[in-house]
Each structure stands twice: as C-alpha cells, then as structure tokens.
Amino acid sequence: PERALEAMWDQEPKTLEELNAIIAKAGPLVPGATQAVFGEGPKRAEIVFVGEQPGDQEDLQGRPFVGPAGKLLTKAMAEVGIDRSKAYLTNAVKHFKFDQRGHRRIHAKPTTGEVKHYRPWLMKELELVRPRLVVALGATALLALTGKSTPISRSRGIAQFGPYRGYITVHPSYLLRLPDEATKREAYEAFLNDLRRIHDLAE
Ligand code: URA
Numbered sequence: 730p731e732r733a734l735e736a737m738w739d740q741e742p743k744t745l746e747e748l749n750a751i752i753a754k755a756g757p758l759v760p761g762a763t764q765a766v767f768g769e770g771p772k773r774a775e776i777v778f779v780g781e782q783p784g785d786q787e788d789l790q791g792r793p794f795v796g797p798a799g800k801l802l803t804k805a806m807a808e809v810g811i812d813r814s815k816a817y818l819t820n821a822v823k824h825f826k827f828d829q830r831g832h833r834r835i836h837a838k839p840t841t842g843e844v845k846h847y848r849p850w851l852m853k854e855l856e857l858v859r860p861r862l863v864v865a866l867g868a869t870a871l872l873a874l875t876g877k878s879t880p881i882s883r884s885r886g887i888a889q890f891g892p893y894r895g896y897i898t899v900h901p902s903y904l905l906r907l908p909d910e911a912t913k914r915e916a917y918e919a920f921l922n923d924l925r926r927i928h929d930l931a932e
Contacts, residue, residue, distance in 0.1 A: 737849050745772060745857050752850055757824035758843055763788045768819030768854055776811070776931045777860040778802075779851065780820045781869040781900060785834050788825035793818045798902040802866075805901070805917070809924040817858050821873035822847050844873050855893060862931040863893040867900025885923070887930070896930060898923040 742748035749767045757765075766783035769792055778794075786796030794802055803813050821844055827834040851873055855863060865871040865888070872878055874890040881899055888895035904920060907913045 742853060742857075745854065748850065748853050748857065752823050757826075758846055759824070759826050761827060762824035764791050765823045766791060766793050766820065766825070767823065768817055768858075769793050770817030770858075771815060772858065774815060774817035774858055775861045776815075776864060776927065777817045777819065777855060777858055777862070778864045778866060779870040779874060780818070780866045781902075782820050782822035782836075782839050783825045784836055784902075785825065785827070788834075793820055797905060798900065801904060802901040805921055805924055809921055809928055811924060811928050817860065819851070819854060821851055821870050823850070839869060841872065841878070844869060845876075848873055848876070852891075860931075861894065862927065863890050863895045864927055865890070865895060865897045867903065870900070871897055887926075894930065896923070896927050898927075 738751075740747075742751055745768070749765070752767065753765045762783075766787045768777075770777075780794065780798075783793060784796045784798065787793055787799070793799065806813050806816070822839045825834075826837045826839060826843070828837050829835075863874065865874050868878070868881055871881065871884065874895065881897060884897050885899070886897060888897050899916070899920060901920070904913060904916050907916055
C-alpha cells in the first residue's frame, strides 16, 4: 500500500506549503467548493486533530474548524487546557461538499471513495508534522486514518494509526446534533474527558 501512495506524486512534497499547493491545484473532486481548506497550526505541532471535511463557514473563510462545530471544539479544548494555536487542525477531505437547498448549502457526507482520494495527502501531512498524537474526530477521520470503517462507539479511546500514537473520539458536530439538553451535556462531558486524556498523552 505504501507503494501505491508513492505513485501519485510527480514531485514529492517536502513541506506543508508544497503539499498544499498540490491539493489546491488538484481542485475539488465534486464541483462547488469555494477553495481548498488546508490544515492549520504549527508545522511541528504535538497534537494533530483530524476532522471530516470543511463545512460552509470553513469553505467561505478558507480555515478549518471555524463554524459551529469548530467553535464547540475550540471551547472544549480551552476548557481542558489545550491551546488551539499550538495544535494542528486538519480534515480527512479538504473541500466542502454540499446539497443546495434554496439559498442554504447543507453539508453532504463524503463517500468512502472521496476519503480514499484525499488519504495520501493526509498521510503526507502527518509525515511532515510528525506529531506525538493523532486524534480522529469521528468515523470519517477514523476511516481516513485506518482505511477501515469502524463505529466510534466500539473504538473510542487510545489507538495506533500506523506509526502514530492515536486517540479516537466523536466529532464535535455529533454533540450539536443530539436532541435534548441532558444528553447533550452528558456527551459533552465525555468529550471533555477524552480531551483531558489527549492532553495528557501528548505531554
Ligand atoms: N467539521 C469538520 O470536520 N471540519 C471542519 O473543518 C469543520 C467542521
């Protein structure tokens, strides 16, 4: 499989800037995205957080995790003492995909094929950042990091993603979608507990 990943480069990127230029040039698999949304954070961050794909706000602003789910993640990180500006935040898929409903753009989940298309870029990103810990936020990130579809409920916690120490937790958008306040609060507390462990593991 490593060979197959190598074959895609005409010129192997040696920096995140070179990698991002390749992603920008490739453009979206599905037309519609405003721009590619690259990973953001220090070049040598200790923790990499991997999400699914940019949402509406991320697509417009060109930055990962700036919409509602991103704001919740940023708040949760701050609550456990993880400085967002010291972490590296990225996505399995680098372009927003959506269904148009009137003037609204509704997030559409990436297919397995789309996740696979972007996977070598994510792997290269990890190789360039060389973090101590890689965090999968939700099932799409987990699929991208392992190549396998596994429910979060059965895999949550400490993991290993190839050479990287890993941690699996829910995606913050899952917390936003929960129906009632009590369930939401409980799920948010569990998410904070995961982030505390993540903070400790990256020490
Ligand atoms: N959800 C994601 O998975 N990534 C983002 O950047 C924003 C929302």
